[in-house]
Structures are given as C-alpha cells and as structure tokens.
Amino acid sequence: MMPDDIDIDLFRQLEQELHRPDIRSSRExxxxxxADDFLAFGSSGRVYDKHLTINSLAQEEPSDRVTLPEVRDFTVRMIGIDTVLVLYHSVRQADGDLPERTTLRSSIWKMIEENGLASRNNRASGCAALSSCYSGTQRSSSNRDAR
Known part of the structure; x- marks a missing residue:
C-alpha cells in the first residue's frame, strides 16, 4: 500500500462502527x-487486551451508548507498508446533566491477507485493529469552570 492508496473512508467507517451499540454489544x-494481540489504553490508563475489550463492551448498559459521538479532525497516516495510524477527536455532545466530552483517540490498523490466519479478524474490510488509545478527556469550556 502506498500513501496515495489509503482509503480514509474505510478507516473512518471502521472506527465509527466501533462506536455503534449493535457492534459494541456483539462479541462476534x-x-x-x-487483531488477536490487540491492546487498548483507556483514558484512565487501564490496559485492555482483546478478551477484556470484548467483555467490557458487551457489558455496557444500553443507557451508556444512546448517542453516538461525533468524529472530528479525522486523519490517517501510513506508518508501515501495510499499517496505518488513525487519529481523531471523539466528541460526545452535552446531554442533560452530562457535559460535552472530547476524547483524543488513536488506533493502529493493519491490512491483512485474504489467505492468512489474520484474515479471520476482519474479512469484510481486510483490516484488523492492533491497538487503540484514548487520551485526555476535555470538557467544554462552559462546563469546565463549573467543576
């Protein structure tokens, strides 16, 4: 894959799918x-492997995932011949007593071979997430002063 060949829309779709309740609640x-060796780093600093991530998402309460976050400043950078780094802001709008929340997110995705063992990770897209990081939650300025 060459830098000009990066399908930004594909990676945006993959990231946004992982925000959808129907995907998050489905272990499959x-x-x-x-990827089997997937690692995620939560904003709290907690490390999640694939198994823990699947279990945590499956146990979310429906009320935890009512509104989908808005994706802003979405970029994809090639960091290897078959690997990309995805960077964006995930913004959850203010809802009732909950303030707006912005999270900086990064993920590493690897293109996978159709005939290889890794193809079982995501046949539909030909990609598998290797790592994800959620850093620094920011609240909107109007709510930040109220703390």
Missing amino acids: AVSGRL
Whole structure:
C-alpha cells in the first residue's frame, strides 16, 4: 500500500462502527475487528487486551451508548507498508446533566491477507485493529469552570 492508496473512508467507517451499540454489544462483531494481540489504553490508563475489550463492551448498559459521538479532525497516516495510524477527536455532545466530552483517540490498523490466519479478524474490510488509545478527556469550556 502506498500513501496515495489509503482509503480514509474505510478507516473512518471502521472506527465509527466501533462506536455503534449493535457492534459494541456483539462479541462476534468486535472480535472480528480486533487483531488477536490487540491492546487498548483507556483514558484512565487501564490496559485492555482483546478478551477484556470484548467483555467490557458487551457489558455496557444500553443507557451508556444512546448517542453516538461525533468524529472530528479525522486523519490517517501510513506508518508501515501495510499499517496505518488513525487519529481523531471523539466528541460526545452535552446531554442533560452530562457535559460535552472530547476524547483524543488513536488506533493502529493493519491490512491483512485474504489467505492468512489474520484474515479471520476482519474479512469484510481486510483490516484488523492492533491497538487503540484514548487520551485526555476535555470538557467544554462552559462546563469546565463549573467543576
């Protein structure tokens, strides 16, 4: 894959799918999008492997995932011959007593071979997430002063 060949829309779709309640609650769907050695680093600093990520997402309460976050400043950078780094802001709008929340997100995705063992990770896209990081939650300025 060459830098000009990066399908930004594909990676945006993959990231946004992982925000959808129907995907998050499906162990099979999440498993199919994550590499077997997947690691995620939560904003709290907690480290999640593939198994823990699948279980945590499946146990979310429906009220935890009512509104989908808005994706802003989405970029994809090639960091290897078959690997890309995805960077964006995930913004959850203010809802009732909950303030707007912006999270900086990064993910590493690897293109996978159709005939290889890794192809079982995500046959539909030909990609598997290797790592994800959620850093620094920011609240909107109007709510930040109220703390």
